[in-house]
Amino acid sequence: MSETPIELEPQLSVQPSSQPEPDGGLRPPSLLPQPFPTQDPPHNTQIQQTQIQIQESNPGHQAKPVWINHRRLLLFGLSLCAVILGFIFKHHNPQDRRTDQEGKAVTPCFSPACQLASARLSLSADPFTQPCDYFLSTCGSDRLSPDSWGRLRGQGIPGHPQNPKEKTGWTKRRGQSAQRDDRGLREEETLDRKTVLLKYLREVLESNHSAGSTAVQKTRGFFRSCLDTRSIDTAGAEPFLALIQKLGGWAVSGQWNRTDFNSTLSRLMRDYATFPFFNLYVGKDPNETTLGSTKRYIQIDQPDLLIPIEWNSKTLKSQAKTQTLRPFLASCHRYLALLGAVPNSSMIHVGTFISLSSELAVAAAPLQHRLSTGRLYQRMTIRELQSKAPAIDWLSCLQAAFHPLLLTKDDHVLLHNSLYIQQMSRIVSKWLNRRELSTILTVHTFMVLNLLHTLMPALDSRFSDTENTLAVALGHTEGVAPRWKRCVLETERGFPSVLTHLLSERTAHREAEEMIQNIFSSFKSKLNELNRTDGKSFQSVMKKVQSLIPRLWTTNESYTEAVIDQLFSEVTVDTHGFFSNYVQLLSLWQKRQSQLLAEQAEAPDILSVTPFLLGDELLFPMGMFVPPLFHPSYPRAMNYGVMGFLIAKDILHLILPDIYSQSETVHAVGDCVWDHYLTVTETAGRGGAFPLSAAQQQEVWLQYSALQIALQAYRLSLENDPGDTSISGLSHTRLFLTSFSQVNCDSDPYRDFMPLQPSFLITVICAESDLCPAGLQCPNRTQKHSLRTC
Template sequence: MSETPTQLELSVPSSSQPEVERGFQPILTTQDPPETHQQTQLQLEIQLSGSNPEHQRRAKPLWIKHRRLLLPFLGFSLCAVFLGLTYYVHQNLRNRSNIQRVTACVSPACQQASARLSTSADPFTQPCDYFLFTCGSDRLSQPENGGRQRGQGIPGHPQNQNGKSVWSERRRQSKEREDRGLRQEKILDRKTVLLQYLREILESNYSVGSSAVQKAKGFYHSCVDTRSIESAGAEPFLTLIQRLGGWAVSGQWNQTDFNSTLSLLMRDYATFPFFNLYVGKDPNEIAHGTAKRYIQIDQPELLIPIEWNSKTHKSQAKAQTLRSFLATCQRYLALLGAPPSSSMIHVGMFLSLSSELAVAAAPLQYRLSKQQLYQRMTIKELQSQAPAIDWLGCLRAAFHPLPLIEDDHVLLHNLPYMVQMSPIIRKWLNRHELSNSGPLQTYMFLNLLHTLMPALDSRFSETANNLSVALGNTEGVVPRWKHCVLETERGFDSVLTYLLSERMAQREAEEIIQNIFSSFKSKLHELKWTDQKSLLSVMKKVHSLIPRLWTTREISSEAELDLLFSKVSLSTHSFFSNYVQLLSLWQKRRRKILTEQTEAADILSVTPLIQGNELLFPMGMFVPPLFHPTYPRAMNYGVMGFLIAKDILHLLLPDIYSQSETVHAVGECVWAHYLTVTEKAGRGGAFSLSAAQRQEVWVQYSALQIALQAYHQSLKKHPGDTSISGFSHTHLFLSSFSQVNCDFDPYHEFMPLEPSFLITVICAKSHLCPTNLQCPDKTEQHSLQTC
C-alpha cells in the first residue's frame, strides 16, 4: 500500500502532529559521526602536505606564529559548544516533560472511565495477554459456559494442545482474574448499553420533571415492583375477563358476539388472535418515491408450537411438543381457578382450533417464494374473500378514530391463510353442541392472557419459560429491569426520546460523524479496485449521501408531552392496570404511524441506516460508556469512532471483497500477523480464512485506521486534548479501542480474532504507538510488515 499524506501511516507527520505525540518519536539523523569527519579531515591534510612540501614549509611558521591567538579562540569555542549542548539537553528534557504533562479529565464520566481502564488489560503493559480472545466465529468453538476464555477455541493455541500451556502461572492467574471481572462487561452489546443508560434515566428521581416524564418513570417503577405484582396474583386478569363478558371456563359467560369481542380486544388490548396488524410502506411504491403507509394484515403469532413440512408444504405439530403445550395450557387454567373437571374440555377445544389454524399458516421464506407478501386489495375485496371476520368493523376499532371506508387499500401477507381461516371460524361458531362452551371465546381470552402475561405474577412467566425450555429454547430469562425498559418504551417512546435528547451531546456527535465519514471517503481512494466502474459506482453512492444524527425533526416539548399523556392515570401499586393503559398507548402509536408521513426516530436503534439520500446515525449510539461529551476525544474516537466506521463499511460496502484486491491482501496480512505473534505459523494448527472472514478482518482493521486518522485530523484542527490515567493521546485511543472487543453486529461471527489484536498490527509501524508492542516473554522477536 503506497504511503500518501492521506494514509494512516502518515497520519501523524512530525511537522503537524500534536506535541504530545511527537514526544515519543525517536530522534533520527543521517549525518556522519564526528570521528569519521575528523578522520576525513586528517586524511585530506596528509594528502595536501605530502604532495606539496613547499606549502608545508610555509604553513608551519604561520601556525606557530598565530598559535597564541588560536588557542584562546579554540578554548572559547569549546566552552560555547559545551554551554550550547547543556542548554539544548536541558530544554529538550523540559520540553519532553511539558509534552507528557497532559490535562487530566476529572468529570464524573471520566472518573468512571478511568476505573474501567484500570481494571482492563493495557495492551502496552501486557502485550502478551490482551489479544487472545476469540469472537465467536462459526469456525471457532465456544466455551460451554457461554463466556469467552482467553485462547480457547483458537486452533493451534497452546491451551488446546493437551492442556500444555506455555504461559506462566502468574499470567494464568492474571487471566482468570481479568476474565471474572470483565467477561460480563465484554459481552455487552450496544443495545444492552443503550438499555442500561435508559434504565439510569428512568431510575433517577421520578418526582422531578414534567407530568409526562413522571408518568413514564412511574410506569417503569411499577414494573420493577415485583412484590406488588406477586401479591396481586391472577385477580386483576379475572376481573378484566368479567368486564369483557366472562367466559365459559369460569361458568359465567354472557354469550357475547364474536366480532364484538374481537374488535374490543384489538382496540383496547392490542390483542390479535386470528390475524396480526401493523403499519408500513409498500416496497413497490418506495422505489418510486411514494411514502404512503398502509394497514398490513399478516397471519397471527400462533401460541401452539408448529413445524413446517417441506414435503407437504403444511405446518404441523409433533406429538411430544403437543403434550408439553397441553400441560402448559392446563397449568394456565389452573392458575386462573378453573375447576379441573372442565378445564380439560376447554384445553382440548383450544388445542384443536389452534391446530386447524396452524395448518393454514406458512413460514416467511415459503411465502416469499410464492409471492404472497404485499398483496394489495380493498377492505371490501378482503371481506368477500374471508367473510367470517367483520373486517371494516375490526379495522375501525383498531385504528379509531381514523375514518376508514370499504374502498381503502390494505396489504395482505398471506391471503391463502385468511381464506382458509374464515370457514374454520364459521365451523366453530356453528357447532351447536359447543354453543355453551364458547371455544372461540376461550381461544381469544387465552391469547389475551398471553398479551397480559408480562403484567401477571411470576407463576405465569415461569410456566411459559418451562414450555420454552421443553421445546429446546436455550435463551436465558431477560432481566426484569431490561424487560421493564422495553415495555416503557412501547408506550412512552416520545418521552424517552425527549429525555435522551436532553442528555444528548448533539454537537460532539455530529462532529465525530462528519470526521469519520470524511476519513472513510479518503480511505476509498486508497483501495485497489478491480475496475474503474466499481469505483465510480461506489463513489457515486457515497457522495450522494448526507450523514447526520437521526433525531425526530421536532422533538416534543414538556408541555406537548404533558398534553399528549394527560388522559393517562397511573397507579403506584398496580402494574396490571398500568400495563392495560400501555396497550392503549401502543395502539395510539400505531394509528399515529399510519397518518404521519415523516419517519419518527427509533429510540432503540443502535446502528446507522439509509433513508433516501440521508445516512442517519441514531441517538442511541451516543450514550455512556461508549461516548460522552466530557471524555477525551481520544476515547470517543477510539470507541465510537471505530464503531461508526465499521457500521459505515458494512452498510455501504457489503460486498467489497469482490470489488477490491486490497480486501484480500489486507485480510491475509493481518492474519499472518496473528499467526506469527501467536507462534502458530508452520505448526499445522492454523487454518485459512474464508472470503467472509477476510472481508470482516479488513473491515475492522480499516475501521480502526479510519478512526485513528479522523482523530489525528481532529487534533490538527483543534490542538490539545484531555487525558485519562496520564496516557498520551494515541495510547488512550488504542487502550480505549481495546475495550470495544467483539461488538455483536450481524457480522461478528465472521471475525476470527479479537479486534484489539489489530493494535499489534497498527503498532508494526512503531512511530504510531507510544512503546514497542512486543511480548518480552518471547525468545524470538518478529519483524512484522505494515498491512
Template sequence: MSETPRELEPQLSVQPSSQPEPERGLRPPPLFQLPLPNQDLSETHYQPQLQLSESVPEHQHQTQSTVWINHRRLLLLLLGLSLCAVILGLIYYIHHNHQNRSENLTGTETACVSPACQRASARLSMSVDPFTQPCDYFLFTCGSDRLSPDSGGRQRGQGIPGHPQNQRGEAVSPERKAQIKEREDRRLREDKILDRKNVLLQYLRETLESKDILGSTAVQKAKGFYSSCLDTKSVETAGVEPFLELVQKLGGWAVSGQWNRTDINSTLSLLMRDYATFPFFSLSVGRDPKETAHGTTKRYIQIDQPDLLIPIEWNSKTQKSQARTQTLRPFLASCQTYLALLGAPRSSRMLHVGTFISLSSELAVAATPLEYRLSRGQLYRRMTIKELQSQAPAIDWLGCLQATFHPLPLTEDDHVILHNLPYMVHMSRIIGKWLNRDELSNSGPLHTYMVFNLLHTLMPALDSRFSETQNNLSVALGKSEGVAPRWKDCVLETERGFDLVLTDLLEKRTAHREAEEIIQNIFTSFKSKLRKLKWTNQTTLQRVMKKVHFLIPRLWTTKEISSEAELDLLYSKVTVSPQSFFSNYVQLLSLWQKRRRKLLTEQTEATDILSVTPVLQGNELLFPMGMFVPPLFHPTYPRAMNYGVIGFLIAKDILHLILPEIYSQSQTVHTVGECVWAHYLTVTEQAGRGGVFSLSAAQRQEVWVQYSALQIALQAYHQSLKNHPRDTTISGLSRTRLFFASFSQVNCDLDPYREFMPLEPSFLITVVCAKSGLCPTNLECPNKTQQPLLQTC
C-alpha cells in the first residue's frame, strides 16, 4: 500500500502559549538572609557560613527546610499537570485537524462543477456513506441470496461445484414457479445497480435518443431503426401479416394450405442468406486455435449443432440427449398457440405440431453438451466441403454456403471446421428418412420445421402476443428471468445490425487520453502487487512476471471504419421505415449476415461494442471502450472517483485474467482471504458462533481478488497524486473519502464471479481502514460491542 497522500497528513504547528506558566509565580526560599542591623558587615563577609548557622535557631532552620520541600513537591506536581495538559491538547489538535482536513476541502482541492460531476454528486447523496453510516455500509444490498446474520448461515453460491475460472458450471435445475417472482424482483433491483453491462446499454440508449447532433446518414438510420423498435403501437397494428407475407415469398407452407413444395435445400439457402436462420445446424466464422498458437490468423467457416427449439436434457447413462418429458406439454401448448396466431385451421394444428415435435426429438438425440464433445475431441475437426458432403449428403453444403457467403468464391476443396460431426451425420440421416415418408409428403414436415425456426428468428419484430407466449413457456420451464424493458431489447437489436455505427459513435465520445492513463497506472500498480506476494519459489515468480512483462495494456479501438463517408456507403442500401419495424428487422438480419461474410476475409479482430471486460489477444491486453462510460467514468470526474470505480474494476479484471498463474503458486491468496473473513466475522459479531461456515477455495480466491483490486486502485491513485498533485472533488469530500464512497457505489458489479463473493465488497473498506492513517475517520458502529484491534491483512 502506498503512503498516505500529503493532504491527509496533519500539519502540526504548536504555537507558544500567551499565558504565563504556572510555575513563574513561585519563588524558592532565600539561601542567605540579610545581616542583622548591629552586625558587622566585614564579619559577615569573611564568615558567611558561621553567621548563617548562628543567626538562625535550630527549629527555624528545620521549618524552612520543610517549607522548601513542600514547595518543591508542589512545583513538580504543577509541572506534571502542565505537561499532561500540553500532551492532551496536542492530541486533540492532531485529531481535530486530521478530521477537519478529511471532512472539508483543503487548499489544493477545488470543487468539480461539470454536469457529469453534478449528477455524480446527486448519486452520492442518495447512497450509503461508510464514514457517516458505519453500521449500514456492509449490509447485504446486492441480492436476496447473500449470507446475512439472519439467514442461519446460508452460503451464497451454495451448491455451485467450482469457480468459473477453473471449470464450467453445471446446468441449473428448473426453479419452481414460486421463485420466478423473487428472481424478477431481484432483476429490478439489479437494474438499479451500476453494473457495467446495464450502464453501457443505458449510455447507448442515451446516444440513440439524443437529438443534439444529427450525425451522418448511417447514424440517422441507426436512430431510425431504434425509434421504430420503440414504436410498439405500429408493431401491434401490423400483427402477423408481415410474417405471413414473408412465408409466401418462401413458397408458402402446408399449414396455410398453400405450399409450392419447394426443395428443402433451396429454402434452406434463402433462410441462411437473407434471414440469418439456420434450422438444422449453426454457422459462425472463427480461427482454428491450433493455427492461432503458431501465429496464423486465417478464419474458417465453423459448423456446429443448432440451438434446438425443443427443450432437451442430457442423459449421462445413455450418453444421449432426449426431450424432457415434463416439458413436452407446455412446449406443445406454445406451438399450438403460435399456429393459432398465424391463422392455422384448428383441424390441422395438432398434425403439424406433432410432426414438428417428433422431428425435433429425433434431431436432438445426437446433440451433445460442449464438455462431452471436448472430452471426445470432436471440436475443431477440419475437413473439406467435399468430405463433409460425403458424410452428410442430405444437405447441399456447397450450394448453401455459396449462397450464404456470396460473392466470396467457395469451392468443394475449401476447408470448414466441424464441432460435432456425429450430429451432422445423424441429422442428414434423419432428413433423408423424413423426405422418404410418403404419408407425410403433403404436410411438408421439414418445410414446417424450417418455418418454425424462421418464426423464432423474427419473434422480436412481431406483436406482443408472440413474446407473451414465449415468456409463458419460459416460466413453465423455470427459465424466466423476467421481461426486460423494451428500450433494452431495442438497443441490443440495433447493435446487431448497426454495430459499426455505434462503435464509431462510442469511439468519438470516449476520452482516450484519460482512459489510457488510468489503464497504465492500474497495470503498473498491479505488477507492483505481484512482486509483494509470497511465492512458492522464485522460478514461478520469474515465469509469471515474464508473462506480465510482455503484456501490452491498451484501449481497444477499432480500425474498421476511418470516416463517416465509409459508414454511409456501407449502409447505403438500407432503407429504414419509421412505421415498419418488421421490414427494418428483416434488413437487419441481412446486415448481420453481411458482417459474418466480412469476418471471413478480414485479418483484424473486430471490436465488440457490448464488451465490458478486457480480453487477451496474443500479448495485448485490450480494454473495451464500453468500460469507460458515465456514470462509471468521466474525464471531468475527480481522479479519486475514477480510480475508486473504474480503477477497481480494471484491477479486478486483470487479476481474474492472470489468476490461474497466481492462485496455485502463492500462499498469499489463502492467507489474505482468511484474514478478511476473520475481520468480517468479528465486526458482524459472528466469531465463535456455531454454524458459521468457512470459506471454500473459490470464495477465498474471490475475496483476495477484490481486496487486492481495491488496494491496487488506491495505490495507483496515490501514485497519480504524486505525479499530478492537483485534483478536484465533489460533495465537499476529501480525496480518500471520495475514493471509498465511489467504490462503495459499484461494488455489486454483476460479473461471472459475483456468486463466489461471500460478503458485500464494500466491507473491504473496513479492512483497508484497519491500517492506520489511510482513512479520515475510524469506522466503528456505535451500537456494536467494542471490537478488538483488527490486524492488517
C-alpha cells in the first residue's frame, strides 16, 4: 500500500545533506547520463526497466568484467530490498499512511539515481524511529559536552559578525590578492561539498560514455597520466634533469653555462609559471571595483618562500627557528641527492641556499600585518617599479609572463609589499655582483629549487615522500590528499574550460534555475516577517535584495566544442608521460593569466560550491548541483530537503551577515529553539543550561529560517507543478525531512556557532504541526503540547 503526501504549510522548511562517500571500496554505478535529462521522469517506470537502465547506463562498454556485473546486481538488490522494506514498514505503521488533499498516491521513482539514493537512505539512521537519540547526537563534536558549555567556540572564524578580531581587516580584502588567500580558506570551510564535487568530476573524467571532442580526450588523457604513478616512478628524476639542461644546465648536478639571470627568470615565468623571488597574478583594484570597474591589473606580491619561517610580533620581522631549520636542511640534502649532487659539495650548496632564503624571509611579512600597515594595492607604473627594484628587468620579465600582450613602462601594476620588493632587489644584486662563482651559482640554485617545487606533483614518489616528511616534522598533520583528488585539481588547473563545458552538459539547468528562483522568492518572504530594530539599515538591505538577480552561473553559449578544441589544438598529451603533460599545463595556466588580463568578463569557477555576489547578480555555481546532493530525477522533496536548505543557508549568510543587530526576531527565535532543546534534554532542570551568545542565537535563527525557506519553496514548487515522486515509499513530507536530516553532520564554516545539531530543528517544527508523519515525542519527557511554536 502506497503512502501518500500530506498538504504542506508555507511556514516550514528543511535542510540538505552532503555525505561524501569513502575513498576506498567499490563505487556505485555512474550517475552521469550525458547530458542529464531536463524533463521529469515517467511516472509509471517499472522495476524491470530500471534494471535495464542500470545495465545500459554505459553503452560504450559492451563487455564488462564479472565483478562489475556482480557489483551492480548487488547494489540493485540492496536498493530493491530497501524499497520492499519501506513498503513493509508502512503496512506496520498505519499512522504514517496518509493522502494529500486530492487523494493521489505517491508515485515511486525508480531511476538509477533514485535507486542509489534509496540504498543510501536504507543504510542511514531513520530520524522518525528514534527521534530523541538521533536528533540529540553530536557527530563526534564536543560542542555539547559539559566542559564546553558556557564558552563560545569558533571565535577564529574570519569574517563572522561576532568575531571582533577579524571584522575590521577582513572586510577590506576585495581584490585578487584577497581571492588567492581566501580560496584556500573557502576550500577548507566547504570541504564536504567540495569533496562531493571533486568526486563527481572524477567520475566525469573516468567516464567513457562517449568519446567526446579532441579537447575532452586530451583532458581525460591528462587525468589518466596523472593517476599512472608506476610510469611516473619509473621515469624518476630524469625528466627534471633534462629540463634543467634546456635551461642552461646546473653546476650542482652537471655543467652550467652561466646563463643570464634575467633571461632565466623570464623563461621560468613564461614557460613554467614559476616565480622564485616574487609572486605574480592578475586581479582587480578594490578601489575601482567599488565604482563598478572591471579592469584587471598585474599584481606583484612577495613569494611563497620554501624556507619555513614565523612572524615575530615584537621585532615585526620574520625569522626561522632552529627546530624547523633542521628538518628543512635534511629535506634540501635529500632533494640534491635525488638530483645527482656530489655528497661532498651538497653541504655548501644547501648552506648558501638557506642563507639567501633567510635574507629574503626577513623582508617578508604576513598578510594581516600588511593589511594593518597599508601595504596592499600600491599602484605604480612599471617604470617606477624599475627604479625601486633595479635588479629585475621588470618590463622584459612581465612581457615574457604575459605574452603575447604588449606592455609598456607606463602600464600600471599593483604591489602588495613594496618594502619586500625593494629589499629583494638589493639582496639579489648583492649576490650577483660578487666575483665568486659560488655566490652567482647560489642565485641560480635558488631558482632551480623553486622550479623543482613547482614541478613536484609531476615527479616520482621519492620527492613527494621527502616533502611529506618535512610537513610532518613542521607539525602539519592534515594528511596527504588521495592521488585521485590531486589529479582532479591539477586537471582543472590545466583544462578548466573543458571541465566547465562537461559540467555544463550534465547540469540540469532548468531544475536548478527553478530551485534558485523558488528559494530566493521564499527568502524575500522571510525577510518581510522580521521585526526590525534598525529600520534605516534594514531598508538598505531590502533595497539591495530587491535589486538582485539570482541565476545559475553558466558558461558563455559561444563556448562550443569547436572553440574549445581550437584552444587546445597545440596541446599533445602522452598518457604515460605525466611530466611532459604537466609542463604543458604550466604553460597553459600562464597563458590563461594573459587572457584574464585582457578580458573583462568573469569566467565561471568550476570548483566553486557556494553562491557569491557580482554586481547586481547573485550567482550560483554549477558545482553546487551535482549528485548525490542534487539530481534532476530525484523527487523534488529530496532536492529541496538537501540542496534547497544549503542554498537558503548560503543566501542568509551572504546577504545577512549581521542581522542579529537589526531584528528582534533573531533573538526570539534563537531563544525559542534553544528552550525546546533544553526542555527535551531536561538540561534546564539539572541546572546545566547556559544562555546563547549573540553569534549562537544568530546561527540558530539562520538555520531554522533556512529550513523554513526551503520547505516553503518546495510548497511553491508543488503549486506550480503539482505532483512529485518519492523513494522508499516515503510521503513527500517525510522524504523531505529525512533527506534534510542526512546533512546533519556536514561540514560548515559556521558550524561551531551552532549549539545543537541542525536535525533537531525537525523536532521544533513538528512540535506544533500536523505535517510530520508521526509525533516526535521522547518517552517520559516533555509532551508535544507543552512546547511553544517558534
